[in-house]
Amino acid sequence: MLSIKNLHASIEGTPILRGINLEVKAGEVHAIMGPNGSGKSTLASVLAGREEYEVTEGQVLFQGKELLELSPEDRAREGVFLAFQYPIEIPGVSTTNFLRTALNQVREYRGLEPLDAVKFLSLMKEKMALVEIDQKLLSRSLNEGFSGGEKKRNEIFQMAMLEPVLSILDETDSGLDIDALRIVSNGVNKLKSEKTATIVVTHYQRLLDYIVPDFVHVLYKGRIVKSGTKELALELEEKGYDWIKEEVDSTATV
């Protein structure tokens, strides 16, 4: 489904990603871990199409299409979803209104009829239950005055509404208490299917108790330096990142 080959990206001339290779197949959950500043969020942003990052080398194929050549909106319409690390507050735009515009543009791209108000509302009700989000919250301005947990739940709610093929969760767990974490993970797990894939970017192993990954990759200095199964995450939790840093830095100097 997703094939990343030798991806290099920089911001304002500073290289952040230095040759990422990653294959993600339908039905899989990949966790991307790594110390602060290793490039985890950059990878998520580059995949979603954030303009500040310049891709200097490499290729990303998503369902056979050159992902990097698509605008951010077309990536979303093709089925890429980024749950933001820091969801934006937009005063004056209600989640409901914004999401209806988004969903209908996505549907149009996919050759589907737009949803009328009634159908949209009933779809919303169904998906709201998934992340235990209140309708009152959704009629308010997007994320404005929401708690950290409410913002993250809103991200997963949007994900549920847009039914992406590939979901990228950028540190969705950070700042969440256990209850919120459980609700958010629950939502993600219910949305998983044989046809979709998930990339979970996280700093902590904790989330992976709830969203169980098939593969764990460690990102350090812009490269994937270690890949393994969920046991790798447990090892990282126990031993921290220092041993990996040492391993990489020593081989680099040799």
Place this chain on the structure above:
Amino acid sequence: MSTLTQQEFVLGLFEAAPATYSSLRQLGKESFYAQGLPALKAEEYKFTPIAKKLETSLTDFSPAKPVKISAEQVKSAVFAGFEGVVLVFSNGQYVPEYSTSAEGLSVRLLSENESTPLGSIAKVDKDPFVALNQATFSDGLHIGIEKNKEIDSPILLLQFHQAQGGQVISPRIWIEAGDFSKATFIDYQISLDDAPYFVNKVVEIKGGVNADLTYHSLQTAHNQVIEVSNVVTDIQKDSQFTSTQITLSGDMVRNNLTLNLLGSNSVGNMYGIYLLNGKTHVDNHTNVDHTIPHAESNELYKGILADQSRGVFNGKIFVRQIAQKTNAFQQNNNILLSDDAIINTKPQLEIWADDVKCSHGCTVGQLDEEALFYLQARGIDKTTAKGLLLYAFAGEVLDKIEVDSLRNHIVAQIQERLGSKF
């Protein structure tokens, strides 16, 4: 292009002035000559070189005579879904033929009965254009709202403009609302063709005690129109006055809005949106005078400026020494969409009382790129996303417009301008 001196500019107007209100006209004339057109860099017109604009853009300075208005024109100008009274004007002159009425509402030509105390609210010495209008207006309308009458349906002042042999249009309106009355006015200006003209409008609003008056103004003139508007109101005890000023086009537009809070427990609200493109220049000067204790004023103007457009905002709040317990709030926010757009914004607070709550703030910024990306990342195209954000920015002011048909009309125009439906 012609270059006319100020003397030549006004001469034709003075000569064409009718004989009505002769002493008031004389006062206007003297005051105008004493003040002259605002000089370049004159403080009150610092960023709006209106005299130069008039001298270089207009070729003829005689009053534009009324043009024939058809029922069809009236019908197509009224907003979809509008239910209310329509008062039709052609180049400032009342057209009774297509006008309607309501219980508690009375209209009469200013010339019919020269008892209207013109100039007692909009004073000639405050602005040369007030003086010029008072000296030279052809005729105007006295609109009365009966005491204790609440007119629930809005009153649409449909102002058709078209330079017709002359190029100066001088609308003059006097609104007198009785005690405990309520009314909503919509001043809507429509250009009938593309020829340049100059509108010099004066509206005086005299509210009674415990009155509730709203004055919406929608400026959508074509891009060769120069306009100066003076709206001045006296607000009495326990009364409320609300103004919304929506400006979407024009060549150079200057709006002077003056609220005199004359009775305690009165409230004055001033809201505005200017959404500008091309080379449109819009200057909103507001002035609220707190003359008594326990009154409140609220002000919120929002600007979106594209291309080489230019905006000016000057909000004056004057709190007299006696006006203790005043609450006065002012906010002006702007988004510049291009490197060439300019906004000059200035709060001007003069506070002589020592027990008041006053706040002001202005912001100038660009469209939030982060928010734009967020919307795009959900599948919304860039144009629609921009529109959505700008609409949200303006929404705070649009929400103040309680007349649904007017708000929908403005929203549709804004959507068209921003190139997106949402």
